[in-house]
Amino acid sequence: MNRPVEEGVILDARQRYSAGVLKYRQMGYWDADYVPKDTDTLCLFRITPQDGVDPIEAAAAVAGESSTATWTVVWTDRLTACDSYRAKAYKVEPVPGRPGEHFAWVAYDIILFEEGSIANITASLIGNVFSFKPLKAARLEDIRMPVALVKTFKGPPCGLVVERERLDKFGRPLLGATTKPKLGLSGRNYGRVIYEGLKGGLDFMKDDENINSQPFMHWRDRFLYVMEGVNKASAATGEVKGSYLNVTGATMEDIYERAEFAKELGSVVIMVDLIIGWSAIQSIANWARRNDMIVHMHRAGHGTYTRQKNHGVSFRVMAKWLRLAGVDHLHTGTAVGKLEGDPMTVQGYYNVCRDSYTRQDLPRGLFFDQDWCDLRKVMPVASGGIHAGQMHQLIDLFGDDVILQFGGGTIGHPAGIQAGAVANRVALECMVKARNEGRDIRNEGPEILQKAAQFCTPLKQALETWKDVSFNYASTDTSDYAVTASVA
Ligand SMILES: O=C(COP(=O)(O)O)[C@H](O)[C@H](O)COP(=O)(O)O
Ligand SMILES: [Mg+2]
Structure with missing residues (x-):
């Protein structure tokens, strides 16, 4: 083969398609x-x-x-x-x-x-x-x-604006908790945890990523007992409540069957794991659009390819694809908890979920402008190793349009699950109030919490129990354009 080239450019155009290997x-x-x-x-x-x-x-x-x-x-x-x-x-x-x-x-x-x-x-x-x-x-x-x-994608079936209207909850982050232990509870015990959490003041409870239909609790039992807990707590509090029923299953038929049953029982929300795959996600989003159901996306598995800075796919790309595919809630990180997350990088994921138009923002890892063409907005979910003592940091980092989920940080409360939920609700409401009054919650947060705790024993106990907990490790996925200290 004799193809004259210079600086990687073929000089003789007739040579371009003769058989053989060329540089890309x-x-x-x-x-x-x-x-x-x-x-x-x-x-x-x-x-x-x-x-x-x-x-x-x-x-x-x-x-x-x-x-x-x-x-x-x-x-x-x-x-x-x-x-x-x-x-x-x-x-x-x-x-x-x-x-x-x-x-x-x-x-x-x-x-x-x-x-x-x-x-x-x-x-x-x-x-x-x-x-x-x-x-x-x-x-x-x-x-x-x-x-x-x-414009060829339908986006979130419900979106965060409609979700707030359906739930009748405005002006504050929503509160949730992942049921623990992740595996092993019987249906009846599981339903009790749901009831306690919701009755104590949470808006949502949640199935964990790996609970499907194991021998200790088949999925129909889970759904029945969970919805009993949801209905009792709604009646007791007068608030709309929900529990993300994980409909993840082995086949699309299983997923649809579980989703139909959730609807039949009156659930406002279902949940799927990221590992079900793109086509399944788009299918369940279509189902949810037809059935007025909120879709909670648990990003189980993402860390296998999003975490390392030099290889894989950034979570900001995943978040963009998931907004297009059509999910209403998306786990997007906490920055302060047990799981990976550089604060500004994580804020970039939140922006992708909630912006009408995303602007380039290099310190937050956003390299391109993105017009979302009025696609509905995704409600980001902060979840993973967080507790009431971090409320000021979470609200300061993520604002109001977020679900704050404290699993261990509700169920592990020394006075029980309801007390754990009360602690989180009081911490949330006192911090939102302080922020609305113009206080500098980032710096005054601990003091604001301590003051509220004087009148709320569950909050006092929560702050005492988890005061020394921190996960102060270096982030692996950091911005290339800003150095931010990780938050414990
Ligand atoms: O079980 C939990 C959190 O439990 P806890 O609140 O007890 O730590 C979730 O699976 C993580 O939030 C997933 O992480 P991410 O939200 O990053 O996908
Ligand atoms: Mg989990």
Whole structure:
């Protein structure tokens, strides 16, 4: 093969399609002059090329393998409009402070994706490239979906505005708790935990990610006892209450059967785990739209690919896809609890859920503007190792449109589950009141809580029990543009 090339560019155009291997940039997957179109999908990848691999060639390889290319020239390209179908890497920059890593921007023409299908988008964008040998590691950091594609998705079945109206709860975060122990309770004991938590002042109780239909409690028993607890607590308090009934099952038929039963019993909300997969998520979202049901998404499994900074998919991308696919609640991190989460990075996930229009915000990891085209807003959920003593931090970080979920931090209360719920409700309401009165809750928070505790024994006990608990570890997924201390 004798193809004259210069700087990766083929000089003799007649040589482009003769059989053999060309570099991806020679095949047209790199175009430094490319101006992205409004209808393009834009991706930012973090790539770590193998030693000796040119970053531009690595970026071109990512563009190639996530769109039309294979490792060798194929003449069948000429049967297509290949020049426009090729994704184009158009910018490569070293990542600040991370030797060996580069950011690569890639643009995809709108024809490359089926309308309204996250499964199709992900099969292209994260299909092959993450195992590609010339790269040591790759991560999809952020994505800009064009308006034309966003409009092909239906988004959250209910959305946070309608959810507040249905629940008749305004002006404060919602409160929830994950039932513990995660596994092992019988239906009757389980229902009792639900009742106690809701009666004590929580808005929601929640099934955990791994509770489906095990021998100790089959799913119908769980649903029956949970709804008994929900109805009794609603009657006792006069408030609308709910408990996320986890309908995750082995097949889509199981999932639908469980969802139908939840509806029959009058539940306002169902729950699925992320591990059911994109097509199942979009299917259950369609079901929920038809049946006026809130869909709670537990992001079980995400840490296997979102946590490491140099490889996988950022959770901000997952959050964007999940908003399009159609979930109403989404676990988005706590920053202060037991699980991974750099505060500003986590705030970026919240913005993706709640913005009408997301602006570029590098310290929060948001690389692109994103027009959400009036797609409904997702209610973010802060959950994982949090307790009443952190109320000021949580409200300061995340505002009002969030569900704060204290599992261990309700059920582990020394005076019982109702007392745990009371402690959280009082902590929440005193902090919202203080903030509304103009107090600086970030700094005065502990004092505000102590004062409220003088008149609320359950809160006093909660603050005393968990006062020394902290999870002060360095975050793995931090911003490249801002250094923020992790919060304990
Ligand atoms: O069981 C819990 C929390 O229990 P507890 O409140 O007792 O810690 C949830 O599974 C985590 O919130 C998941 O994490 P994430 O919300 O990040 O997906
Ligand atoms: Mg859990």
